[in-house]
Amino acid sequence: MKKMIQRGLIGFPIGVMISYLITILTSLAYGGGKYSPVVPGMTEQFGSEIAAVAVQFILCGIMGVAFAAMSVIWESERLSLAAQSGINFTLSVCTMIPIAYVCHWMEHSVEGALRYIGVFAGIYASIWVTMYFVYRARIKQINADLNK
Numbered sequence: 001m002k003k004m005i006q007r008g009l010i011g012f013p014i015g016v017m018i019s020y021l022i023t024i025l026t027s028l029a030y031g032g033g034k035y036s037p038v039v040p041g042m043t044e045q046f047g048s049e050i051a052a053v054a055v056q057f058i059l060c061g062i063m064g065v066a067f068a069a070m071s072v073i074w075e076s077e078r079l080s081l082a083a084q085s086g087i088n089f090t091l092s093v094c095t096m097i098p099i100a101y102v103c104h105w106m107e108h109s110v111e112g113a114l115r116y117i118g119v120f121a122g123i124y125a126s127i128w129v130t131m132y133f134v135y136r137a138r139i140k141q142i143n144a145d146l147n148k
Contacts, residue, residue: 003075007068015064016057041104059099066095089124096120 027035042052073079073088097113100106106116 004069004072007071008065011064011066011068012061013064014068015060015062018064019056019060039104042102045104056103059103063095063099067092070095085128089121092124093117093120 023035023037027037030036038049038052038056042056043049046052046055070088070091073084073091076084079087097106097117100116101108101113106112
């Protein structure tokens with residue numbers, strides 16, 4: 001629990017930093033020379049751009065806290081890799097869906113939510129497979145070093 005809290009505290013500024021990096025990159029790609037800190041639908045929902053930015057700031061910080069705290073799951077020796085993956089994925093989706101909905105990162109419909117979950121699952125699977133092979137290679141190297 002102590003590790004989760006420590007990592008969570010570090011996660012808030014990281015979540016905010018990543019979200020602002022994404023707004024800068026998307027503004028560069030699609031903004032036509034203008035900075036777009038939030039999706040227009042979010043500005044409409046909250047009545048002003050500053051209110052929408054403040055809400056997105058807080059939610060992205062919360063997302064950072066959640067993802068940083070959830071990283072502890074991967075260190076549990078009591079859980080199998082499948083159990084760790086299932087728990088982490090479920091908690092990740094439960095974190096992302098409400099935040100994506102409020103921030104208008106997904107269409108506000110069942111189809112939009114399912115599409116968002118599908119894209120999220122694809123990205124999650126890609127990262128999972130990549131990390132699996134990275135750690136597998138590291139373990140092989142450690143075992144080879146131990147056998148010398």
